[in-house]
Amino acid sequence: RLLPFGIFRLLFEKKHIDAYRVMLIAVDGKYRGIGIDVALYGQLFKTSQRLGVYQAEACYVMEDNEPMLNLLKKLQAAIIKKYRLYKTPL
Secondary structure (H helix, E strand, O other), X not given: OOOOOHHHHHHXXXXXXXXXXXXXXXXXXXXXXXXXXXXXXXXXXXXXXXXXXOEEEEOOOOOOOHHHHHHHHHOOOOOOOOOOOOXXXX
């Protein structure tokens, strides 16, 4: 519904983004467990508040990634969608 008038709405409201999608947050293995991830998440939180972003989506978190799932649980994040990958020999 961009044309004919939706394009104006897109252009004028692009400055008012209030949600974002976190595609990838990673810390190198040798630096895990020493608090760098906490500092990274804290900075992300402070920056998002300053910009007026109050909703985030953490996408593509593998179901066996316990550290990330524990973090999302502590943040009271809701699981709204699950993707599964299956492997089969051809």
